[in-house]
Amino acid sequence: MRTCSRLVVFFILESLATVVYAQQNRTASDSVYTDAQAARGRSLYQQKCTKCHGDALQGRTAPALTGEAFLAVWGSQPLSELAAKIRNTMPADDQGKLKPADAADVIAYILQTGKFPAGRNELAADDAALKAIAIGGAKPQATAQTRSQMPEFPAFGNLAQVMRGILFPSSNIIFNVQLHDPGEKTATGPVNTGAFSWTAWGGEIYAGWQLVDYAAVAIAESAPLMLTPGRRCENGKPVPVDRPDWIKFTQELAEAGRAAYRASQTRNQEVVSDVTNQLSESCLHCHQVYRDKRGSRSSGLDTSALHCTP
Ligand code: HEC
Ligand code: HEC
Known part of the structure; x- marks a missing residue:
């Protein structure tokens, strides 16, 4: 019975993954950026991202932008989500300043670092194009601890x-x-109530x-x-x-x-x-x-x- 229910769970996971991928026509393995674009992304990254994400994207005070843990979160989502995350909330200490083209360039660099192949066409910056591509290569993360080892609260x-x-x-x-x-910026007066x-x-x-x-x-x-x-x-x-x-x-x-x-x-x-x-x-x-x-x-x-x- 145990094996059976595990199989069922596995099957559900598999079919879910298929559904997610079905919405994206391409993955990062299909040569979706150029080397020149990644080079632009690299210099932008070095100016604006290194201090938190590390000089090799390995993570520092902020998460790694390469490797398994990164792919587990972003691999199955369309690139438009990653671009939005970068455009709207990064750099964390100066949010919302990157242009769409900058975000696409940085993603090209992220893909290059992740050893995805470069190609002849640049990664487009518009949402519709980015929506059609997923990074791919996402593996579900192994759970570090089993339930029985967890302390109780x-x-x-x-x-x-x-x-x-x-x-x-x-x-x-x-x-x-x-x-x-x-x-909105508000005038911050002395806070003496509340x-x-x-x-x-x-x-x-x-x-x-x-x-x-x-x-x-x-x-x-x-x-x-x-x-x-x-x-x-x-x-x-x-x-x-x-x-x-x-x-x-x-x-x-x-x-x-x-x-x-x-x-x-x-x-x-x-x-x-x-x-x-x-x-x-x-x-x-x-x-x-x-x-x-x-x-x-x-x-x-x-x-x-x-x-x-x-
Ligand atoms: C001041 C520090 C800081 C800088 C600079 C910074 N980030 Fe981040 N970044 C963070 C922190 C902290 C998080 C985790 C919290 C969150 O997701 O918002 C994060 C999360 C991310 C994530 C999501 C990672 C994940 O696994 O969920 C991406 C992608 C990202 N940053 C890209 C960038 C890019 C690209 C730049 C440069 C343009 C940049 N960041 C600059 C602090 C920073
Ligand atoms: C799964 C059920 C459930 C959900 C979901 C839930 N609540 Fe409740 N909530 C209750 C119950 C039951 C009580 C009464 C608790 C008691 O009497 O101890 C309660 C009580 C409260 C009270 C206390 C009211 C008082 O008498 O002071 C507040 C406030 C409240 N809920 C807010 C929220 C908000 C906001 C959300 C959604 C974001 C939410 N609850 C979602 C079940 C729920």
Whole structure:
């Protein structure tokens, strides 16, 4: 039986990979850049990227831009995603200044370093062209530890505390993008109110868009906390971690967090505004069943004794 279920998993992974590749017509093995372009990319890289990513792209304070770990993340995605990542968020200390052609040149250099063959045509800088190419060569990363070797982290807070401490502040940061452009420069006066406001003091330390990135990551990463066995709701009822609908709502939450991150990485206020629906729906779907009982809002009845029961 064991072998059988492993085979099934393998099959699913394989067919997923096929689907991903099917959308891209070409891979980096098809000679998609020129040596001259890679040389331009190299000098730009040396000026703007070396100090964090290392002089041989081996990684330093920032991740390697070559090798297996890099391919595991970027290999199966279209090059347009990698170009967008570079254009919108790099260099990390001076974001959003690279022209599309610069990003394409740097990608050419990244491909050259990764030993992908050069050819006679340059890598085009426009999104449509980059969308049709994937790097390819992605291998799923081996997991370093098996589950049984992992230390256990039993539930510590109740569910309402997790909601109020992580999901509430994080999603408000994302919802707030509908009203305020995080890229906007604001006059920073003395902050004497809200000393305990995460936005007031966090905003002083990290730049606008980064806060949105981190809030989205907090949501995606905290979703599994919904499934920690042994956690209770404020009313003492166990969180229904085994119920299929609860698990489905948790997956929706994780996917909404990932979508919010992808949106934030575009550094485009409208794109993030669009994704806020998905986020609020992921909260709402679970709350409708497990928190806000039918009619409780309008009737004003306190139904908190029923929280965490379907
Ligand atoms: C001040 C430091 C710094 C500089 C300069 C910098 N980066 Fe980065 N870069 C980072 C950090 C930190 C990360 C990881 C966090 C993230 O993904 O935003 C990163 C991530 C990346 C990633 C995603 C890597 C991965 O595996 O997810 C790419 C691609 C990248 N940088 C390209 C570049 C390029 C190209 C340049 C030069 C134009 C550059 N970076 C300059 C700090 C830097
Ligand atoms: C998988 C189900 C589930 C998801 C997803 C979920 N919640 Fe909750 N949430 C609950 C339950 C159940 C409670 C009641 C907890 C309790 O009473 O201990 C709750 C309570 C809360 C509270 C506390 C309300 C109060 O009484 O003070 C906040 C705030 C909250 N959620 C925010 C969010 C936000 C924001 C999201 C989406 C980003 C979200 N939740 C997603 C199930 C969920």
